[in-house]
Amino acid sequence: MSEFNVDDILAEFRDGARKKVPTSDNAPAPKTTSKNIGATDIIKSISESQKKTVTSTAANDDDYDEYKPTEPLFSIEQLRKIEAQRKESFKNLSNNEKAEQPAKKETQEKPAPAVIKEEKPAPAFVKEEKPAPTVVKEKQTEKPKEAVLKKEKTPQQTKPKPATIFGDIEDVKKKPAREEVQVNINTNPFASFADTIKQNRFLFEELVKRDFKKKYKRTVLGMMWSVISPFLTFLVQLIIFGFLFRRGDSNFIIYLLTGNLMFHFFSDTTTTGMFSLYSNAGVLSKINVSKSIFLLSSNVAGIFNFLLTLLVYFVFMIFTGVNFGPHLILMIYPIVCMILFNIGISYILSALFVFFRDIQYLYSIATNLLMYISAIFYYADALPANMQIVFAINPVYRYIAYMRQLVIDSVIPDLTSHLICLGFAVGALSIGYIFHKKTEKNFVYYY
Amino acid sequence: MVIDVKNVTVVYKTGDFKQIGLKEYLVRKIKGTMKTTQFVALDNISFTLEDGDLLGIIGTNGAGKSTLLKVISGIMQPVKGRISVNGKIAALLELGSGFDPDLTIKENIYLRGAILGYTRAFIDEKYPDILEYSELEDFEDRPFKQLSSGMKSRLAFAIACLVEPDILILDEVLSVGDGAFRVKSEKTMMEIMNKGCCTLFVSHSVPQIRRLCNKVLWLDKGKQIAFGDANTICDKYERYLETVANMNKKK
Secondary structure (H helix, E strand, O other), X not given: OOOOOHHXXXXXXXOOOOOOOOHHHHOOOOOOXXXXXXXXXXXXXXXXXXXXXHHHOOOOOOOOOOOOOOOOOOOHHHHHHHHHHHHHHHHOOOOHHHHHHHHOOOOOOOOOOOOXXXXXXXXXXXXXXXXXHHHOOOOOOOOHHHHHHOOOOOOOOXXXXXXXXXXXXXXXXXXXXXXOEEEEEEOOOXXXXXXXXXXXXXXXXXXXXXXXXXXOOOOXXXXXXXXXXXXXXXXXXXXXXXXXXXXXXXXXXXXXXXXXXXXXXXXXXXXXXXXXXHHOHHHHOOOXXXXXXXXXXXXXXXXXXXXXXXXXHHHHHHHOOOOOOHHHHHHHHHHHHHHHHHHHXXXXXXXXXXXXXXXXXXXXXXXXXXXXXXXXXXXXXXXXXXHOHHHHOOHHHHHHHHHHHHHOXXXXXXXXXXXXXXXXXXXXXXHHHHHHHHHHHHHHHOO | OOEEEEEEEEEEEEEHHHXXXXXXXXXXXXXXXXXXXXXXXEEXXXXXXXOOOEEEEEOOOOOOHHXXXXXXXXXXXXXXXXXXXXXXXXXXXXXXXOOOOOOEHHHHHHHHHHHHOOXXXXXXXXXXXXXXXXXXXXXXXXXXXXXXXXXXXXXXXXXXXXXXXOEEEEEOOOOOOOXXXXXXXXXXXXHHHHHOOEEEEEOXXXXXXXXXXXXXXXXXXXXXXXXXXXXXXXXXXXXXXXXXXXXXXXX
16 A cells, blocks of 8 residues: 555656656655555665666666566567567577577676776676566577677667567667766856866866975985986996996997986886876865876876986086087977877876776886886897887887987987877877776776 | 756666776686676656755665765766756865865865866965855964864865855765854855855755755655655655654564
């Protein structure tokens, strides 16, 4: 004797025109005469309808199949026809396991195309949740092979597939496309573009200030350490490879230093960029801010350190008698390219780090290995010609080589080098940005 | 229409995929033993708010109130439905977020203001007002971690309110603080509402909602039970709570 039915009430909201909310209609109307004012009924009906809702929410989140017929659609004749059609289409399939498809209630698991996509629950889980009524709206099941290829299945595909009960009948409505999720949050609708720039810049500055204050708050040495670190590596390499092994020529010092500085810029910036999103999880999970700003602001610290090391680099350049001239202006070019490259890699790494914490260990191993194949402390011609491809595809080596060519040989590199450097930068940035955009919706669940 | 929410459904993915690392993830993917369940946090919520509405969101714990606020602020995406929000949002979902414990109050105010999306000039202008409202003029240069929780909540509330948002979102933040703070914050909320700002706030205190709100949304376990006029729904909610309490007593 439940006078109160949540579904009915909600139906008023759901269908058609939204009435101006009449208050007494949609509030729960407990019977005032009975002792239990429908509270138990409220709870019961809620849990019932929730069960129904849970089942009607498809397990796979891109298959919200709302189609739920309330009366039989087809006559017996039609059903027989459908069966015959289906049997025919079965013959076209290679796998014969489809014979028992209609009986199965489970949905196929669809592996994610990207590394990080919504995981589909295993069939076992789905089976438990679905009670009998959903047999009617059972989705089209496919070969596992096809499930690998597609995420969304529609009944109107032309390849031979096992037809469901609604299969090839024309008058069946097209399965509605995945229902549009429209989120239109328009804060500050009257702000001009200049204002947006201003407020983003303000946030950017404040974040950079915050990072600097936290990092360098303690001692002067704290700030110096990030500058000293590559120089110590350089010294050790100089002693070992320059003097002990006598591998270097007269320009070995500057050759070595260039490699170390550029590599350190890359590894340091990308590593801090990796942590940037997750370490700000407190803010990002509660306040709607643009994530890119956090990433960019964390890169700024790395850029700042690199510029400090460049100062010392200039000193070395003077002391080792490097040819100073207008061509050195072009040093800006690999630096800017490398900045973009680092940002792109940071995008990818920070997204991965939110999902998998152990990326940080993998990445530190990767940077170590990368250091060995970037020709930092040996000459590139140490490798035979057919292995030079290793250097050609190594973006960090490209930037180092460009720098060396410019500074040591005093030669402006050719157009190919320019294009390759730019290509790596733009490529990393676009891949990173796209990856970030695709996965950022799911960050919230992982913080 | 300032906020328009239609048929919004939010689903959480739960499962052990958060604790496992990359290798385990790949292994399970390959073996097909990845287990995830989906928890429907919000199911088919629809309502509309105009300028000047003060919406109180009530419901038992786990009803999805915080999730709804997160969806409206844009932190979470629903899997179904439409949301349209027009206006500058100031969301206080958690009092301490956006503040950094090591920085001073002044720096924190600027940081928080920046995160909320204001320009530096604006914060400069409002800065004395913020300090005055939160009664923290003497503590300007103290590190944030030295404040008491009441001070922190006052500061957070001041920053969120005094910067004149179009939409104010508060998640049970009016329940902390001493009596004086509560009176003050309620007064500010009434002023804001009269200014034409739209406010959403979650509370467990039905009298407070009756006092402040003109519309109420009642959620229960993700489902929308009622949306409408505050007094009627509050009555029914109170009766509901009573009957639940009576039933529990009988058991």
